[in-house]
Amino acid sequence: MDTHENRPFATGTGYGRQPSTYDRDLVEAGPGTPMGELMRRYWQPVAMSRQVTGAPVEVKVLGEDLIVFRDGNGRPGVLHSRCCHRGTTLYYGRVEDDGIRCCYHGWKFDVEGNCIDMPCEKENGKGIRERVRQPWYEAKERYGMIFAYMGPPERRPALTRWSNLEDVPEGFKLMTVGPAFASGADASLEYIKCNWLQHWENTLDPFHVQVLHATFSHVQFVEEFGIMPDVTWGEDDLGAHYVAHRDLDDGRKVDRVTCIWYPNARSVPSVELKPGPGHNLGWVVPRDDESANSYAVFKVPEDFEMEGAEMIPGKKWSEMTEEEHQRYPGDYEAQVGQGEIALHSEEHLAGSDGAIRLIRAGLRRQIKRVESGEDPAGVFFGEDEALVEVTSGNFFSG
C-alpha cells in the first residue's frame, strides 16, 4: 500500500527557496545607478516630433519626470516637470514664443531652463530670476524624434546617425511609432509594462520566433518562421547580431539578420520576411524600473500607413478576451509574463540563449568602461564619425 511513510522524500519543491533576485546593474536605470549612468552617455529618444505640437508632453525617462515642448520659435525643450518655484507641474504650463510659462505664478522658462519672467515679483524678478534655473536637458530633433542628452555635459557626444535612416529617397518618408511600439500589442498601450531589459533582449532571441510566433499560438507573422532556424551570432565593438538561417520549402534560403547596439538600440528586419535590408531603427528607453518606452523609425513608401494589426483573425490585441490572450499569446504576453522585472536568479540559460548571454556581458563591459572613466561603445564626438552602419535584413539566396 502507498502510504506517505514508504514514499521517498519529494525533491525540487518550492519550499525553503531563497528570495529571488535580479541583476540590479543591468535593470535599474535611475540617476546614479550603473545602467542609468551608461544610458545617460547617449542621446535618448524622449518623444516623437509629432507628439510635441501645442501643449507640453509629459514623459518619464530613466526614472525622471520630464516635460517636452516646442517653443513658439520651433525649438524643442526638455525640462524637469516640477516647477522650481513651488513645484507644480509644467504639464499645465503654457507654451509661448520664447519658453513655457508655469500656470501657478507665471514663472517662464526658456528651453535651457533660464527663468525669463516672474510676473508676481517687482520688475518681473529682475536681479533674482537670474539665480534660479529649471533643471533642463539639451534636446535635438532628427528622424522625427526628439532626443535628449541627460548625462554629464562635458561628455556629451554627437547625435548618432543610422545609415538606413539617412537619405530618404523620393517617394519615401520616415514614419515614427511609439511610445509603446511592441510586437503583439496595439496602440491602446501607453507604455511597456515591464523592465526595459527583458523587452530589449527579446530582440536577440531568434528561437522564440519559431515557438511563440509560428507554432504555439498560431502563425502570427509568416509560416516560414515555423522552420526552426540554424543560428549564429556575433558581436563587434558597437553591439551584436544574429543570423537565423532557414532552408525554405520552395528551395530558397534566407538569412535573417537582426542587430542590437549598446545600450538600447535595435533593428529588426521585416517580420513579413520581405527581402532586403532592414528599414527601421528602434530604441527601448527605461521609464522607471518596471516600465519602458519603445520607439522606432521606419523608412517607408510615402503612402504607407501603419494599420493596427490583428493578433487573431478579426481582433486587435486590445479586443481579445483574457482566454484569447492565454490561448494566443504574443511577444507582449511573454515579456510582461516574465514579471515586472525578470528574476535572473531563477533563470536557467540554455544553449539557445547564447545571444542573451552575449549582450548582457556586452552591457556589463560598457558599464565598466563608464565606471573606469572611459567612454562606452558607440559614443562619438565628431559629427562625421557618428554614423552607424545598419546591417539587419532578410537576405535570400537560391
Ligand code: FES
Ligand atoms: S509653482 Fe511654478 S510659478 Fe509658482
Ligand SMILES: [Fe+2]
Ligand atoms: Fe517576438
